[in-house]
Amino acid sequence: MTDSAKNTPDVAKAYARIKPYIHKTPLLHSNLLNEMLGSKIYFKMDAVQKTGAFKIRGVLNHLLVLKEKGKMPKKIVAYSTGNHALAMSYAAKLFGIEARVYLPENVSPIKKRIAKYYGADVVEVATRQEAEDAAAADGQNGFYYLHPSDDDETIAGAGTMCYEALLELNQTGEKTDAIFGPCGGGGLLSGSYLAKELLRPAAQLHGVEPRIANDAHQSLNSSEIFRFTHSPETIADGLRALSISSRTLKYLRNLDEFHLVDEEAIRYWTAWLIQMMKITCEPSAAISMAAAHSWLQHQPQNKVILILITGGNIDPEFYQELSTLDLFISA
Structure with a gap:
């Protein structure tokens, strides 16, 4: 198997x-x-x-597993091309936790607006690589880093x-x-x-x-x-x-x-x-x-x-x- x-x-x-x-x-x-x-x-x-x-499905499962283990974070961070940011922002609002998302400048404007509407701290950077690096750095500095896909x-x-x-x-x-x-x-x-x-x-x-x-x-x-x-x-x-x-x-x-x-x-x-x-x-x-x-x-x-x-x-x-x-x- x-x-x-x-x-x-x-x-x-x-x-x-x-x-x-x-x-x-x-x-x-x-x-x-x-x-x-x-x-x-x-x-x-x-x-x-x-x-x-569909991204809300993965974000919710990830956070709910943490909640079951008594490890729900107070602050989460991620990078995204848009839909992961929306899911994370929505879930953070749902569970009453703080969210920060790093978005490269070529992300769809509507996705940026919706992420902000859900209350996330939206930080725009020039490139996807900068977004990834900034999110990973925050993950080492008090935030829980929620990767868009690299997690069981x-x-x-x-x-x-x-x-x-x-x-x-x-x-x-x-x-x-x-x-x-x-x-x-x-x-x-x-x-x-x-x-x-x-x-x-x-x-x-x-x-x-x-x-x-x-x-x-x-x-x-x-x-x-x-x-x-x-x-x-x-x-x-x-x-x-x-x-x-x-x-x-x-x-x-x-x-x-x-x-x-x-x-x-x-x-x-x-x-x-x-x-x-x-x-x-x-x-x-x-x-x-x-x-x-x-x-x-x-x-x-x-x-x-x-x-x-x-x-x-x-x-x-x-x-x-x-x-x-x-x-x-x-x-």
């Missing part, structure tokens, strides 16, 4: 732990899309989760998104063939691997990255972890991680396939989901549909696909731009 298999029950425990604090998010589908692709595509909509993204309890919490979706699909009798999820720091895919091993081991798990932000892909094809020196300027702002961790790499090695997606396809599928399904989703989430679309071109029909729509915190101006974009590519 592998180490990751031994840890599989943690996702179920995490789900029971955080369930009172989160929304049970819906599974949506599009008859039009299913007819076009000859398969059943289900979208797990954590874009409508509290704080607008955070991974288990992140995995509850996939776990919740598979529970519902299993109850309806659907046999999921493949699951597609984005890769930033790798925490979501790590937790999703644990979830699918518990509820649907036969399902394939596919990781997805922007082609210009392919640190995980390079790490998977190397003997060491690849790290960017500067945040990649991808439209998928939630996937601008400089690198994955050795912890998440261990899980990512269990993926069935890993896909790289060009910026044009990310933009197109974000616009398609917004216009045709009337949902709000970030490019960092829509990227998974782009990969699934490409993959399905080479598969037999009648597949059952689960797409993890991880977040919906998108700036109004960008949303308006995408809502009027000409859908010039045929699905």
